[in-house]
Amino acid sequence: MTWVVPLALGGAAILVMAVFTMLSARKRHRAIVAPATTAGPRILVHDINDDRCTGCDACVAVCPTNVLDLVANKSRVIAFHECIQCEACMFACPTEALVMYPQGGTPPVLKVPEIDENFQTAVVGQYLIGEVAGKPLVKNAANLGRAVIEHMLQTGMQPGALGGGETHVDVAIVGSGPGGLSAALTCRQKGLSYVVLEKEQMIASTISRYPKGKLVMAEPYDTQNMSLLPVFDAGKEQLIPIWRELIERVGLTIKQGESVESVARAADGMFDVRTTVATYRAQRMVLSIGTRGKPRTLQVPGENLPKIYSLLEDPDEWRGKAVLICGGGDSACEAALALADAGAKVMISYRGKGFNRAAPKNKSAIEAYAAQGRIKAKLGSQVVNFEAETVTLALNDGSQKRYPNDAAFVLIGADPPIAWLEKMGVRFVERPHQYQLGKTDDIVRRLVASAVECPEDAARAAAQVLGGSIGIEPQRPEAVPMPM
Secondary structure (H helix, E strand, C coil), rough: CCCCCHHHHHHHHHHHHHHHHHHHHHHHHHHHCCHHHHHCCCCCEECCCCCCCCCCHHHHHHHCCEEEECCCEEEECCCCCCCCCCCCCHHHCCCEEEEEEECCCCCCCCECEEEEECCCCCCCCCEECCHCCCCCHHHHHHHHHHHHHHHHCCCCCCCCCCCCCCEEEEEEECCCCCHHHHHHHHHHHHHHCCEEEEEECCCHHHHHCCCCEEEECCCCCCCCCCCCCCCCCCCCHHHHHHHHHHHHHHHEEECCCCCCEEEEEECCCCEEEEEEECCCEEEEEEEEECCCEECEEEEEEEECCCEEEECCCHHHCCCCCCEEEECCCCCHHHHHHHHHHCCCCEEECCCCCCCCCHHHHHHHHHHHHHHCCEEEEEEEEEEECCCEEEEEECCEEEEEEEEECCCEEEECCCEEHHHHHHHCCEEEEECCCCCCCCCHHHHHHHHHCCCCCCCCCCCHHHHHHHHHCCCCCCCCCCCCCCCC
């Protein structure tokens, strides 16, 4: 039985090591959070606004200690005792749904447009919908497009009160994204005159400019599409053609290439809308412009060169070219992946240590492409300056290096169009972090008890708009792809 002693000693050694490891971990955690008795309240806790949480998984993906998980498509703290207070989850959240703040304190406030429960601004008769109103995602925008038109009719708007004509309409709609298109379709269904003003030469310009193959997600998944616009998980190559077909079937009119310069409330309560092309009068206004304002810049020499872009439209155009992507979020990662697939020589420069701001799928893909040598990832780097045929980067080892460069895409976000909205009379106010606007399908049902979910193909959606059969042909999968 001589083996019993060493076995006992070995077991004791393992136990001692386990206790030592546990105590060391606790000591590190105490050092991170700092005792409140010596330095004030330093323990940070989470606050999650379910109304703003899209279930995108970004916070879960970046947490190094599995503190968070998705429960019913919402972020939840499941193991706070493992939190190392790094705040990566907060920085990764794209909608300010998750914040961290000192325990015992108050979560930071949200700066949001002043709107009522029907998304009407402080200017009576003017409505603000979509991401800029605090309700991101395509399905929410589409639902709100219908809801605001229904609310106009229920609060006394008289169709045709301005007498008709191309420039005298019941509703002026700014933007042809999902919110604007949904509002226009509802006007068409209700017999209201309208004008859709789109500054770009395309509908839904944000989605239309997504990189080739990018999936347009029909989130939030716990919300039904109660609008008249088909919305489902699909690439832009499937979704945009369906929207165009629907526009053609119902005869929607969209003024492309008209940028709104000013909106003024006249003495008679009507809205005078001046664009770069014409002036319109409208009884009501819908602002559905999204949050993409002026693209952010790097503020480095050479950034005004013609080879610098803020949007990637056609990856195939850059086949064989040396292309730099600046940024580490979803837009930057998706652009880098699309360019690599198109055969470009791709380098991505990001000042962070990893692509933790990107969605898990994009993060995994960019890391895989980098490991395979299909993309050169320069983490911890920054652009020093652009030259005609090169770019100089400051690398994470403190050195600087010049690389061949034919084009660069600076994809580091955009400043929201707050100034433009304030010019339109929209006021911004501070609200508690738990400020919520409610589910958008419930908002539609509150206004239209008989509302039903929108079909996913153009023909049936058009029939719903026009109120009857319009010669619907059998659906062909190759023409109208179903969601995966």
